[in-house]
Amino acid sequence: MMVVYTPMIQQYLQVKADYQDAFLFFRLGDFYEMFFDDAIKASQELEITLTSREGGGEERIPMCGVPYHSASTYVEQLVERGYKVAICEQTEDPKQAKGVVRREVVQLITPGTMMEGKGLQEKDNNYIATISYFSDGTYGFAYNDLSTGENKVTILSASFEEVINELAILGAKELVVNSSFEGEWQRKIRERLQVTISFEDDEEIKDNYQSLFRDVTEEKLQTTTARLLNYLHRTQKRSLGHLQPVSSYQIYQYMKIDYFSKRNLELTETIRSKGKKGSLLWLLDETKTAMGGRLLKQWMDRPLIDKESIQTRLFMVETLINAYFERQELREKLKEVYDLERLAGRVAFGNVSARDLVQLRRSLEQIPIIHNLVEQLGNEVSRQLADRLDACEEITDLLEKAIVENPPLSVKEGNMIRDGYNEELDRYRDATRNGKSWIAQLEREEREKTGIKSLKVGYNRVFGYYIEVTKANLHLLEEGRYERKQTLTNAERYITPELKEKEALILQAEEKSMDLEYQLFSEIREHVKEYIPRLQALAKTISELDVLQCFATISEERHYVKPVFSEERRIMIKEGRHPVVEKVMNADRYVPNDCIMHNEREILLITGPNMSGKSTYMRQIALTAILAQIGCYVPASEAILPIFDQVFTRIGAADDLISGQSTFMVEMLEAKNAISHATKNSLILFDEIGRGTSTYDGMALAQAIIEYIHNKIGAKTLFSTHYHELTVLEEELEHLQNIHVSAIEQNEKVVFLHKIKDGPADKSYGIHVAQLAQLPEELIKRANEILISLEQQNIKLTLREPAANSKQSVESMNEGISKLNDDPAEEHDLLPVSVKIAETQLSFFAEEPVQLKKNHLDVKEKRVLEKIKELDILDMTPMQAMNILYDLHKKIKS
Incomplete structure (x- = not known):
C-alpha cells in the first residue's frame, strides 16, 4: 500500500529529491530537522539523539535536529568529513502562509565552498577544482578558492597521472567534473586523494561572468573554468561579486616538484605526522x-x-x-x-x-x-x-563615521551605527533613551504616590511594560486607575493609560531603530562592495x-646567504646545512657540508653507514635549490647554483596500501617518473634504489638507472647506496664521482662524523647500527657469526665456478702491478686491480695462486710488501680484498 505522507513531509521529500548527495537541513521553527536516512546517518556522525515523528503513514519516521542558532558548528563537522549540507530555509512569513510554509534551499555548503568556520584554516587556501578532457588528448585544469575569489586555469598535455599530480599538490577539497567523466579516472582519484567528487555539466559562460574572462580567450580554458563557476553559482545561490578575473598559467613556467618529491622533501608537511611542524614551511x-x-x-x-x-x-x-x-x-x-x-x-x-x-x-x-x-x-x-x-581612504572615512568601535556580533540587534551618522536614527534613539528615563521617573513617582517601596516597573517581550505589585500591597493601590495585565503567584502586574502610551512610543522607536540600523548597515556593506x-x-x-x-x-x-646563479650548471655550496634539521638540532651541533658539482661531476654516488646523514645531505641540496628559486637566502656560507627546471626525489620507504602497491613498486614508479621527465637541467635525488628486491636484482637495477641518467639524461644526480660494488662505476662513467659520509670505529662501536668526503666508504656498519639501536647483545654476536659464515660461503661458491675471464683479470692485475714496479715514484691507482678481483670474485686465485709473487709487488716500501705477503686472500670476501688493496694504495701514496 502506498504511504501518504503529511504535506510537510511531502515538501521535504520534494526538496530532498534535488539534493540526494547532501544532508538536508530543513528549517522548522527554531530547528533544522533531518528525516529518514539523513536523520539516522546524522545522528551517528554528530552524536545527537535520534527520535521519530508521525509522517502520515502508520510507521513513525526517523528524525533528528539541531538548533538553528548553533547549526554552523554541526555543518562544519559534516563538511570537514567530506559531506555536503543543503540549507533549506522558510522563504515565506508563517503568518501569511496558506497551508505549508514555502521553503527553499538557499545554499549548498560543500568541502570546496566553505566561507567561514573552524574548518577554514587562515593560512591555508580552500581550493575547489575541475578537470576537462578534450579530444586531442589534453586536459583542462581549473581551480578556485571561493573564500578569496582566486581563479586559475591551465592546459595539461601529458598524462592523467600529471593531472592527479597537480590535484594532489593543490590539495583541493572538492573536484567538479561532468557526468560523463571516465569512471576509471574517478576511481583513481578517490584511491589516491581525499577529495569529494561533484558533478556539473553546464560549460556555458553566463553573462555575469563574461568580465572574468578578459585575459583568457582560448576556448578550452574558458569552458573548463565556466563549468567550475557555474557549479559555484548553482550551489551558493547568491552574488559572487568578489570572484577575481581568471588567470591562466603554464606548469613549465615554474620549477616542477611532483607530489612524491614534495612529500619526500617535507616541504609543507612531515611524512610521519602529516602536520606542518617539522616541515620547511614550518621553518620559514x-x-x-x-x-x-x-x-x-x-x-x-x-x-x-x-x-x-x-x-x-x-x-x-x-x-x-x-x-x-x-x-x-x-x-x-x-x-x-x-x-x-x-x-x-x-x-x-x-x-x-x-x-x-x-x-x-x-x-x-x-x-x-x-x-x-x-x-x-x-x-x-x-x-x-x-x-x-x-x-x-574613502572606505576608512566611511567606516570611521558609521560603525561604533565595539559593535555586537549580530547585525540585527542594533547598536552598530554611531550617533550622528543618521538624523532619523538619532531621533529614534532619543525617543528610546528619553522614554526609558521617563519609565525610571514613573517608577519613582508610583512608589511615592502609593507608598509601596517594592513597586517596580518592568518589561518583557510578551506583555511589554508593566507595574508589578506584591499581593500584600494590593490594598494600597488607587481603585480604577490600574488595569490588570498578568497574575503571578505572589504579585499582580498592571498597566496605566500613561504607561501604555509611552510603551507604544518606546517600542515603536526601538523597533524602527533596529530596522533602520540594519538598513544603514546593508547600505554601508553595498558601498564597500564597490x-x-x-x-x-x-x-x-x-x-x-x-x-x-x-x-x-x-x-x-639563521645566517643564510644570498645565492648566485650559474649559467654553466655548476653547484658550489660551501658549508651547506639542512635548514630544518639545523633548527631542531641547534646550529652549534649541526655539521655543515660542501657540495661541488659541475660538467665533469654530474653524478655523486654516496656511500656510508645508515644514520650517518646521507639522506639529510641529499635533502639539503634540494631544499637549498628550492629556497633559492622562491627568492629566499640559503643555509650555507656561500652558494652558487644552476636554475633547476624540476626536482625529483626517491627518499624513504612507504607502501601505498590503498592502491595495493608495495614499497618496491612505489620505488620503481617514482624512479620511472624521474627518468621519464627529467632533463639535463633537473635535480634527481635517489636514496637506496633497488633495496626492495633481491641483492643482485637491486644492484643491477641501481647500476642500470645510474648508467641511464649518466648517458641519456645528464641531470645533476645524488645517488646514495649500500651496494659498495657500485663504486667501481667511477672508473667506467666519466661524470660520476664517489663520495661518502665518514664514520670511525672506537672500542668496537661506530661513531658517525656526518662529514662528506671524496671516495667510497670502507664498509656499511650495519651491525654496528643495530648495536646502537640497543638490540640484544646475544643477537648482535649471532649476527656477526652469520656474517662471517655468509662471507666464507661466498668464497667457496665462487671457487667452484671460476669466471670465464679469470686469465684476463689476472693479466690485468699483473700489468697494473708491473707499472707500479717500473715507476714507483709515480702515483698509480691499485683500485682497478681490486675492482678486477671483485668482478671475478677471486676465482682465479683457486687456479693460479702463484700469481701473487714478490717480483710482481716489488715496491720501495718494504713494510707494505711484508703486509701484502701476510695476506691470505682466499679467506677474504671480494669487498674485503678491494678495501685492503685500496688502503694499501693510499699508504703507498702517503
Missing part, C-alpha cells in the same frame, strides 16, 4: 598576515625558473635585511592587517559583520604607515611596491611584502 613561516601565509605556501609549491623574477625577490630580501629598523616596524604594522582577501569575499557573500568592518577600517589605517616605510627603502622596486599600496577589486589588489601587495619580510627575517636570524 614568519609571516604576520593570513594572506602572507597563504602566498608563502603558493610560492613554495611553485618555485620560479625565471632568473630575473628570482633576482627581483632576492634584491628586496637583501634590501629588507639591510633596513633592520624599517623591517621591524613593518612587521609590527602587518600584525594589525586583517585578512583582506577573505573579508572581501564575506562582503560580496553578504555574511560580513560589523566587527569585520571595524577590522577592515583598522587594517586600512595601517596602509599609509606601511606605504611610508616601504618608500623609505629607497629603490625602484620598493617604490613600485609602495605605489601599489592603495589605502582606500571597493572589492581595490581591496583584493591591496591584499596581493601586502601578502607579497609580508613574504619578503619573512624571508629577510629568517635569512638574518
Whole structure:
C-alpha cells in the first residue's frame, strides 16, 4: 500500500529529491530537522539523539535536529568529513502562509565552498577544482578558492597521472567534473586523494561572468573554468561579486616538484605526522598576515625558473635585511592587517559583520604607515611596491563615521551605527533613551504616590511594560486607575493609560531603530562592495611584502646567504646545512657540508653507514635549490647554483596500501617518473634504489638507472647506496664521482662524523647500527657469526665456478702491478686491480695462486710488501680484498 505522507513531509521529500548527495537541513521553527536516512546517518556522525515523528503513514519516521542558532558548528563537522549540507530555509512569513510554509534551499555548503568556520584554516587556501578532457588528448585544469575569489586555469598535455599530480599538490577539497567523466579516472582519484567528487555539466559562460574572462580567450580554458563557476553559482545561490578575473598559467613556467618529491622533501608537511611542524614551511613561516601565509605556501609549491623574477625577490630580501629598523616596524604594522582577501569575499557573500568592518577600517589605517616605510627603502622596486599600496581612504572615512568601535556580533540587534551618522536614527534613539528615563521617573513617582517601596516597573517581550505589585500591597493601590495585565503567584502586574502610551512610543522607536540600523548597515556593506577589486589588489601587495619580510627575517636570524646563479650548471655550496634539521638540532651541533658539482661531476654516488646523514645531505641540496628559486637566502656560507627546471626525489620507504602497491613498486614508479621527465637541467635525488628486491636484482637495477641518467639524461644526480660494488662505476662513467659520509670505529662501536668526503666508504656498519639501536647483545654476536659464515660461503661458491675471464683479470692485475714496479715514484691507482678481483670474485686465485709473487709487488716500501705477503686472500670476501688493496694504495701514496 502506498504511504501518504503529511504535506510537510511531502515538501521535504520534494526538496530532498534535488539534493540526494547532501544532508538536508530543513528549517522548522527554531530547528533544522533531518528525516529518514539523513536523520539516522546524522545522528551517528554528530552524536545527537535520534527520535521519530508521525509522517502520515502508520510507521513513525526517523528524525533528528539541531538548533538553528548553533547549526554552523554541526555543518562544519559534516563538511570537514567530506559531506555536503543543503540549507533549506522558510522563504515565506508563517503568518501569511496558506497551508505549508514555502521553503527553499538557499545554499549548498560543500568541502570546496566553505566561507567561514573552524574548518577554514587562515593560512591555508580552500581550493575547489575541475578537470576537462578534450579530444586531442589534453586536459583542462581549473581551480578556485571561493573564500578569496582566486581563479586559475591551465592546459595539461601529458598524462592523467600529471593531472592527479597537480590535484594532489593543490590539495583541493572538492573536484567538479561532468557526468560523463571516465569512471576509471574517478576511481583513481578517490584511491589516491581525499577529495569529494561533484558533478556539473553546464560549460556555458553566463553573462555575469563574461568580465572574468578578459585575459583568457582560448576556448578550452574558458569552458573548463565556466563549468567550475557555474557549479559555484548553482550551489551558493547568491552574488559572487568578489570572484577575481581568471588567470591562466603554464606548469613549465615554474620549477616542477611532483607530489612524491614534495612529500619526500617535507616541504609543507612531515611524512610521519602529516602536520606542518617539522616541515620547511614550518621553518620559514614568519609571516604576520593570513594572506602572507597563504602566498608563502603558493610560492613554495611553485618555485620560479625565471632568473630575473628570482633576482627581483632576492634584491628586496637583501634590501629588507639591510633596513633592520624599517623591517621591524613593518612587521609590527602587518600584525594589525586583517585578512583582506577573505573579508572581501564575506562582503560580496553578504555574511560580513560589523566587527569585520571595524577590522577592515583598522587594517586600512595601517596602509599609509606601511606605504611610508616601504618608500623609505629607497629603490625602484620598493617604490613600485609602495605605489601599489592603495589605502582606500574613502572606505576608512566611511567606516570611521558609521560603525561604533565595539559593535555586537549580530547585525540585527542594533547598536552598530554611531550617533550622528543618521538624523532619523538619532531621533529614534532619543525617543528610546528619553522614554526609558521617563519609565525610571514613573517608577519613582508610583512608589511615592502609593507608598509601596517594592513597586517596580518592568518589561518583557510578551506583555511589554508593566507595574508589578506584591499581593500584600494590593490594598494600597488607587481603585480604577490600574488595569490588570498578568497574575503571578505572589504579585499582580498592571498597566496605566500613561504607561501604555509611552510603551507604544518606546517600542515603536526601538523597533524602527533596529530596522533602520540594519538598513544603514546593508547600505554601508553595498558601498564597500564597490571597493572589492581595490581591496583584493591591496591584499596581493601586502601578502607579497609580508613574504619578503619573512624571508629577510629568517635569512638574518639563521645566517643564510644570498645565492648566485650559474649559467654553466655548476653547484658550489660551501658549508651547506639542512635548514630544518639545523633548527631542531641547534646550529652549534649541526655539521655543515660542501657540495661541488659541475660538467665533469654530474653524478655523486654516496656511500656510508645508515644514520650517518646521507639522506639529510641529499635533502639539503634540494631544499637549498628550492629556497633559492622562491627568492629566499640559503643555509650555507656561500652558494652558487644552476636554475633547476624540476626536482625529483626517491627518499624513504612507504607502501601505498590503498592502491595495493608495495614499497618496491612505489620505488620503481617514482624512479620511472624521474627518468621519464627529467632533463639535463633537473635535480634527481635517489636514496637506496633497488633495496626492495633481491641483492643482485637491486644492484643491477641501481647500476642500470645510474648508467641511464649518466648517458641519456645528464641531470645533476645524488645517488646514495649500500651496494659498495657500485663504486667501481667511477672508473667506467666519466661524470660520476664517489663520495661518502665518514664514520670511525672506537672500542668496537661506530661513531658517525656526518662529514662528506671524496671516495667510497670502507664498509656499511650495519651491525654496528643495530648495536646502537640497543638490540640484544646475544643477537648482535649471532649476527656477526652469520656474517662471517655468509662471507666464507661466498668464497667457496665462487671457487667452484671460476669466471670465464679469470686469465684476463689476472693479466690485468699483473700489468697494473708491473707499472707500479717500473715507476714507483709515480702515483698509480691499485683500485682497478681490486675492482678486477671483485668482478671475478677471486676465482682465479683457486687456479693460479702463484700469481701473487714478490717480483710482481716489488715496491720501495718494504713494510707494505711484508703486509701484502701476510695476506691470505682466499679467506677474504671480494669487498674485503678491494678495501685492503685500496688502503694499501693510499699508504703507498702517503
